[in-house]
Amino acid sequence: MKGWEIMKKIVKVSFPMMITNAAFAVLLFCDRMMLAHYNLDAAGASMSAGTLSFTVQCFFAGVAVYTTTMVAQYFGAKDKKMVSVSVWQSLYFVWLVGSTVPFVSRPLGLFVLERAAHSANILAMEKAYFSYMAFYMIIPLTNIVLSSFFNGRSMVWVSTIANVFGCVVNVFLNYVFIFGKFGAPEMGVEGAAIATIIAGLFTTGALIAFIVFMPSTKEYAFFSSWRFRKSSFLNLLRFGLPTGLMFGLDNAAFAAQILFTGRISDDALNATTVIFSIQNLIFLPILSVAHGAAIIMAQFIGMGRKDLGKKAVYQGLLLGEILVVVIAVVIIAFTREIFDTFCGGKHTEEIYIMTRNLLYTMMIFNFADVFNIGLNNALRSAGDTVFPMITSVSLSWLFFVPALYLATEVMHFGIYSVWSITGVLFLVSAIIYWARFKSGKWEQFQVMEKN
Numbered sequence: 001m002k003g004w005e006i007m008k009k010i011v012k013v014s015f016p017m018m019i020t021n022a023a024f025a026v027l028l029f030c031d032r033m034m035l036a037h038y039n040l041d042a043a044g045a046s047m048s049a050g051t052l053s054f055t056v057q058c059f060f061a062g063v064a065v066y067t068t069t070m071v072a073q074y075f076g077a078k079d080k081k082m083v084s085v086s087v088w089q090s091l092y093f094v095w096l097v098g099s100t101v102p103f104v105s106r107p108l109g110l111f112v113l114e115r116a117a118h119s120a121n122i123l124a125m126e127k128a129y130f131s132y133m134a135f136y137m138i139i140p141l142t143n144i145v146l147s148s149f150f151n152g153r154s155m156v157w158v159s160t161i162a163n164v165f166g167c168v169v170n171v172f173l174n175y176v177f178i179f180g181k182f183g184a185p186e187m188g189v190e191g192a193a194i195a196t197i198i199a200g201l202f203t204t205g206a207l208i209a210f211i212v213f214m215p216s217t218k219e220y221a222f223f224s225s226w227r228f229r230k231s232s233f234l235n236l237l238r239f240g241l242p243t244g245l246m247f248g249l250d251n252a253a254f255a256a257q258i259l260f261t262g263r264i265s266d267d268a269l270n271a272t273t274v275i276f277s278i279q280n281l282i283f284l285p286i287l288s289v290a291h292g293a294a295i296i297m298a299q300f301i302g303m304g305r306k307d308l309g310k311k312a313v314y315q316g317l318l319l320g321e322i323l324v325v326v327i328a329v330v331i332i333a334f335t336r337e338i339f340d341t342f343c344g345g346k347h348t349e350e351i352y353i354m355t356r357n358l359l360y361t362m363m364i365f366n367f368a369d370v371f372n373i374g375l376n377n378a379l380r381s382a383g384d385t386v387f388p389m390i391t392s393v394s395l396s397w398l399f400f401v402p403a404l405y406l407a408t409e410v411m412h413f414g415i416y417s418v419w420s421i422t423g424v425l426f427l428v429s430a431i432i433y434w435a436r437f438k439s440g441k442w443e444q445f446q447v448m449e450k451n
Helices: 003-038 040-076 080-098 102-115 120-136 138-151 156-179 188-213 230-264 266-302 306-333 335-343 349-381 386-410 415-439
Strands: none
Touching: 003 040, 003 156, 003 188, 003 266, 003 306, 003 335, 040 080, 040 102, 040 120, 040 138, 040 188, 040 230, 040 266, 040 349, 080 138, 080 230, 102 120, 120 138, 120 188, 138 156, 138 188, 156 188, 230 266, 230 386, 230 415, 266 306, 266 335, 266 349, 266 415, 306 335, 306 349, 335 349, 349 386, 349 415, 386 415
C-alpha cells in the first residue's frame, strides 16, 4: 500500500476520535470556564482534585485501553469470536476494580490533598470534588471497554456518537448544577462532579444500545462470548497492566506537578489550569492521530504485515506534526480572546502574561510530544509494553518529579521552571522512543493467543 492509502485509513479512524477528544476538550474547557466564572479558585480546585482522581483511574485504564489493540489484532486476523472474548474479559476486570478500589483510593486521596498544603478555601473544594470522583471510576472504565468493541474494528464513529452525546449532557448539567438553574440548588464544584457522573451513565447507555441493536453484535457472537476465559484474561493483563502502571505513574507525576505548582501560589495554579485547558486543544488531536495510527498498525500486524504497520506509524507522525502547526497558529493568533473567554474577566493581567509566556513555550515542545505520544502508542500496539513503561516511569520519577521538587521547594525558581522541566521531559522521551522503534525489537512480540 502507498503512503497516502495508509494515511487515508488513519484519517478515517482518527477523525471520529478527534471529534470525540475535541468534545472532551470542549467539555473540560466549559467545565473549568463555568467554575472560573463561578469562582476562579473552584476551577483550580477541580483541576488538582480531578487530576488526582484521574491518576487513580489510570492505573487500571491501561487494561481497558489495551482492549482496543486486542480487538484490532483479532479483527485483522479475522478471528471474530476472540474479538468479543477480549471485550468481556476486560469488562470483568474493570467491574472488579471499579467496585472495590474507590473504598481505598478515597481516604488516601483526601490524605494527599491535605498534605499538599493548599489554601483552606481551595482545599475544601478539592476534597468535595474528589470525594465524588473517587466512586466515578467504574463508569469511564466501562465506557472505554465498550468503545473498544467498535474502535478496534475501525467503527470509531459509534463510540464518537455515544461520547459526544455524553459530553453535551455534561455541559448542560454543569450549567444547571454549578449555578443552580431550572430549580436545581447552586452547588459549585460539587455540582460539576455530579454532572460528570450522570453524563457518564448517559454515555454507557448509548454504547449498550449500539451493541444491542447493531447487526454486527450477532456476527461477532458478542452475547454468547460472556464466559470467563482464564487464558484470555491473563493475556490481557500481561499486556495491559504495564500500560496501566505507566498511565498511573505518569499521571501521578503530573499530579505532583500541579500540587507543587499550587504551593508556589494560587496565581500559578490558576495559570496552570488555563494552560492545561488550552493545551488540550492540541494534545487531544495528537492523541487521536496516535491512537488511530496504532489501531491501523495493530490491524496490519494481525494480517501478518508488520511492514505496513511501520508505514502507518510514520504516516501518523506526519499527520500529527501538521495538526500541531495548524492548531498552534490558531491559538497564538487568538490567545487573548481564548484566555478572556475562559476566565470571564476574573483574572489579573499578571496571570494572563504568565499564561501567555508559558503557553508559547510549550508550543515548541509540542513538536517533540508528537513523537513521544505517537511512538509510545505504536510500541504498545505491537505488544512492546514493558519498555515504554520502564522508560516513562523512570523519566517521570527519577528526573521529572525530583527536578520539580528541587526547582520549586529548594531553589524557589517559580512557575517558569516547572514548565521548562516539562518540556525537557517531552524531548528526552521522544528521542528514546524513536531509538527503540528504529531498533525493530517491537517486531518480536506476539499479542494474539495461539489457537
